[in-house]
Amino acid sequence: xxxxxxxxxxxxxxxxxxxxxxxxxxxxxxxxxxxxxxxxxxxxxxxxxxxxxxxxxxxxxxxxxxxxxxxxxxxxxxxxxxxxxxxxxxxxxxxxxxxxxxxxxxxxxxxxxxxxxxxxxxxxxxxxxxxxxxxxxxxxxxxxxxxxxxxxxxxxxxxxxxxxxxxxxxxxxxxxxxxxxxxxxxxxxxxxxxxxxxxxxxxxxxxxxxxxxxxxxxxxxxxxxxxxxxxxxxxxxxxxxxxxxxxxxxxxxxxxxxxxxxxxxxxxxxxxxxxxxxxxxxx
Amino acid sequence: xxxxxxxxxxxxxxxxxxxxxxxxxxxxxxxxxxxxxxxxxxxxxxxxxxxxxxxxxxxxxxxxxxxxxxxxxxxxxxxxxxxxxxxxxxxxxxxxxxxxxxxxxxxxxxxxxxxxxxxxxxxxxxxxxxxxxxxxxxxxxxxxxxxxxxxxxxxxxxxxxxxxxxxxxxxxxxxxxxxxxxxxxxxxxxxxxxxxxxxxxxxxxxxxxxxxxxxxxxxxxxxxxxxxxxxxxxxxxxxxxxxxxxxxxxxxxxxxxxxxxxxxxxxxxxxxxxxxxxxxxx
Numbered sequence: 108x109x110x111x112x113x114x115x116x117x118x119x120x121x122x123x124x125x126x127x128x129x130x131x132x133x134x135x136x137x138x139x140x141x142x143x144x145x146x147x148x149x150x151x152x153x154x155x156x157x158x159x160x161x162x163x164x165x166x167x168x169x170x171x172x173x174x175x176x177x178x179x180x181x182x183x184x185x186x187x188x189x190x191x192x193x194x195x196x197x198x199x200x201x202x203x204x205x206x207x208x209x210x211x212x213x214x215x216x217x218x219x220x221x222x223x224x225x226x227x228x229x230x231x232x233x234x235x236x237x238x239x240x241x242x243x244x245x246x247x248x249x250x251x252x253x254x255x256x257x258x259x260x261x262x263x264x265x266x267x268x269x270x271x272x273x274x275x276x277x278x279x280x281x282x283x284x285x286x287x288x289x290x291x292x293x294x295x296x297x298x299x300x301x302x303x304x305x306x307x308x309x310x311x312x313x314x315x316x317x318x319x320x321x322x323x324x325x326x327x328x329x330x331x332x333x334x335x336x337x338x339x340x341x342x343x344x345x346x347x348x349x350x351x352x353x354x355x356x357x358x359x360x361x362x363x364x365x366x367x368x369x370x371x372x373x374x375x376x377x378x379x380x381x382x383x384x385x386x387x388x389x390x
Numbered sequence: 391x392x393x394x395x396x397x398x399x400x401x402x403x404x405x406x407x408x409x410x411x412x413x414x415x416x417x418x419x420x421x422x423x424x425x426x427x428x429x430x431x432x433x434x435x436x437x438x439x440x441x442x443x444x445x446x447x448x449x450x451x452x453x454x455x456x457x458x459x460x461x462x463x464x465x466x467x468x469x470x471x472x473x474x475x476x477x478x479x480x481x482x483x484x485x486x487x488x489x490x491x492x493x494x495x496x497x498x499x500x501x502x503x504x505x506x507x508x509x510x511x512x513x514x515x516x517x518x519x520x521x522x523x524x525x526x527x528x529x530x531x532x533x534x535x536x537x538x539x540x541x542x543x544x545x546x547x548x549x550x551x552x553x554x555x556x557x558x559x560x561x562x563x564x565x566x567x568x569x570x571x572x573x574x575x576x577x578x579x580x581x582x583x584x585x586x587x588x589x590x591x592x593x594x595x596x597x598x599x600x601x602x603x604x605x606x607x608x609x610x611x612x613x614x615x616x617x618x619x620x621x622x623x624x625x626x627x628x629x630x631x632x633x634x635x636x637x638x639x640x641x642x643x644x645x646x647x648x649x650x651x652x653x654x655x656x657x658x659x660x661x662x663x664x665x666x667x668x669x670x671x672x
Contacts, residue, residue, distance in 0.1 A: 206471065274508075276504060276506070276508045277508065277510060278469075279466065279469070279504070280502075280504065280508050280510070280569075280572075281520070282466070282469065282497065283464060283466060283497055283501065283502040283504075283573075284497065284501070284520065284521040284524065284572065284573065284576055285494045285495070285496075285497035285498040285521065285524065285525060285576055286494075286520075286521075286524045287494060287524075290524045294520060294523075294524065295510060295520075298511075298512070299510075299511060386511075
């Protein structure tokens with residue numbers, strides 16, 4: 108066999124691999140594109156100013172979905188506001204303040220186990236603990252707290268990974284300039300890890316917004332505009348679920364779905380912009 | 391170099407040699423310094439004086455403890471789990487490893503420049519002002535400090551219009567000078583340079599060496615280098631360290647010879663020194 112023949116074989120293999128990888132990527136894109144376009148095409152015709160600003164009436168057959176948008180935003184805000192500080196704090200503790208030991212292994216094991224629990228179990232826990240035991244009732248607060256527990260592992264895991272990717276030499280340089288450990292973490296490690304941490308938070312926001320099972324048992328499904336942390340509220344995902352599963356209005360269900368997709372997309376863009384601005388300020 | 395210096399061996403056994411050059415003022419002194427990383431004896435019985443406003447080069451084969459010795463002076467070894475220092479290390483007479491001494495104060499006085507340029511992912515200005523900011527220097531001083539530090543490393547004219555630009559966008563040579571400026575901004579007395587030219591091209595290396603000579607008028611400089619020519623070009627004193635079987639124990643980094651650079655290179659007292667500087671090993 109000459110040099111040429113070998114070369115030919117390698118080249119055809121190369122070409123086959125390229126086509127295989129390319130088609131995998133394209134099919135993933137196509138599926139994603141199809142889902143989004145399908146939902147938008149079905150849903151967008153329903154969306155109007157009224158749909159955004161009016162409270163649902165007649166079980167959601169008519170009127171808008173404004174109260175469910177407010178409910179979704181409030182519950183997600185409560186969840187992230189509580190889970191982010193604890194999650195990021197735990198991640199810094201694991202990555203910066205301890206060495207691998209039995210304690211860190213226990214914390215990581217707990218976090219990973221929490222991540223694997225089905226969301227309906229969080230719903231049951233939230234119902235028993237927040238709704239009944241602590242007496243918060245079906246409310247924005249109960250829903251938000253339950254979701255906080257649910258997204259905590261994601262935030263811990265992604266933040267820890269982000270902190271670990273910060274080159275160790277940055278820490279050494281900072282210490283060599285006489286910075287304390289806290290100054291090093293706050294001024295050097297945190298800004299460098301911020302993008303990864305923000306990605307984890309966006310992921311958690313997406314999960315909170317999309318969650319149905321855990322909130323239906325903790326925040327309830329009342330269609331009124333929530334007036335406080337203790338009012339029961341229906342999120343967009345729950346609204347979609349009830350509209351579709353009880354056959355109330357498929358059109359409004361798709362309208363809600365379309366808005367959910369747009370909302371998640373919008374949050375992604377806004378968080379990225381905020382991170383870029385923060386980083387640009389530091390440059 | 392210019393002045394007359396005496397070099398004396400006080401003891402015959404190499405592990406207890408005390409190197410003594412009394413005419414110059416000692417900035418840092420170590421007496422019977424030992425460094426252990428867990429069970430590894432990294433440095434054994436090192437006693438030496440580092441002289442004020444001189445450039446001292448620490449040379450020796452890879453893994454002999456050169457960098458470890460450098461990191462004893464600003465206690466960077468504290469960050470390594472299992473590192474233990476015994477013996478005494480003093481700077482201007484005060485004990486570096488005393489329980490009451492403050493690591494932050496020490497590192498303000500003993501700056502460090504690392505092997506690779508490691509500019510933070512931030513602006514030139516932020517890179518230099520981070521030290522003073524951490525030490526609570528008033529905000530209206532920062533501009534002055536940034537300008538002074540950049541002038542000291544001869545970067546001011548090149549960078550004065552681009553202080554807000556990312557520091558990582560500079561050339562490698564500029565980045566390393568920026569790192570030196572960052573260390574100077576906290577106003578140290580001593581600058582430790584750990585193979586700070588090894589990642590640079592010859593021209594940038596030359597600029598840094600020129601800079602060392604200028605800085606040595608004001609600062610005490612200790613460098614670790616693998617480059618014999620560099621040690622010969624820039625340093626006033628040279629210390630040769632090598633792993634050795636001391637008294638039949640395990641291998642440990644040992645200070646074999648410490649002398650004015652010219653003497654050490656032209657008239658090495660120890661066979662190992664001669665073999666190393668002439669390139670027979672290392």
